[in-house]
Amino acid sequence: MTNEFAVKATSLVKTFEGKEVIKNCNLTVRKGTIYGFLGANGSGKTTVFKMLMGLLIPNAGNIEILGLDSIENKNKILKSIGSIIEIPVFYDHLTASENLELHLSYMGIANPHIDYTLEMVGLKNTDKLPVSKFSLGMRQRLGIARAIIHKPEILILDEPINGLDPMGIREMRELFLNLVKNHNMTILISSHILSEIEHIADTIGVIVDGRIVEEVSLSSIKDQFPDGLEDYFFDIMSGKGGKVIA
Incomplete structure (x- = not known):
């Protein structure tokens, strides 16, 4: 501290x-x-x-x-800063990895550790699943992944x-x-x-x-x-x- x-x-x-x-x-x-x-x-x-x-x-x-x-x-x-403010919104037709890639591109950040981050939040092996198929809890996990992906x-x-x-x-x-x-x-x-x-x-x-x-x-x-x-x-x-x- x-x-x-x-x-x-x-x-x-x-x-x-x-x-x-x-x-x-x-x-x-x-x-x-x-x-x-x-x-x-x-x-x-x-x-x-x-x-x-x-x-x-x-x-x-x-x-x-x-x-x-x-x-x-x-x-x-x-x-x-990484954040979740209110309900996370995603591109539903894209996978979790693709959503994170897009987020990083907006921020101008390269060489991400997307697979590692998804594993950290409990979304390992969801690569082929579009976010439209995610439960509410999975979306929340993805929101947390997006908040931490750039190591804020x-x-x-x-x-x-x-x-x-x-x-x-x-x-x-x-x-x-x-x-x-x-x-x-x-x-x-x-x-x-x-x-x-x-x-x-x-x-x-x-x-x-x-x-x-x-x-x-x-x-x-x-x-x-x-x-x-x-x-x-x-x-x-x-x-x-x-x-x-x-």
Whole structure:
């Protein structure tokens, strides 16, 4: 673990049709860690992720990715990020390998390790199968493969285990931990499955009504909420506080 920040967002504001949906939002993610991003539906998680990706421009505030201003260095930063934002979309008539080849060509990256990446996400031996024949879980695995194929420094994953069965969820958990430990990646991940975040996260950030109300180490949460992350999260959501002394 390092003190260097992979992501630092300060005083972010985002409005849609005059309504402020992200409000003075601050977020910090250290390099080489997994940041579990929690919040109720509609709280602003996906909007924050889209701003970090450069898909949305904040109305106010500043975002630094790997020490670079996200707006001034958008194209350079995008090559350092892999992501799943909302439901992954593919060319259904193409195979998994062909979809990844096309993605890499868009990014101008050569000499990929496509077969190895597909094996990492559990899609080995699917070369001849068009994506139209994939199950929801297989599509989700392919989305993860596309996010990591160019060996990014940062992964931004919005509900990445949707559609996976229990075995698949466990395999992706192990993959994410491996990517941090052995491939020097930093991961920001949102999920409604709190037990999965509890298995892998170093830090928890909770967003309520467009504002991150707390960022705290998972170890501190476990010290003060012995029954786990669920009790902590629902304490905050119910307005009881949930505040942790880090």
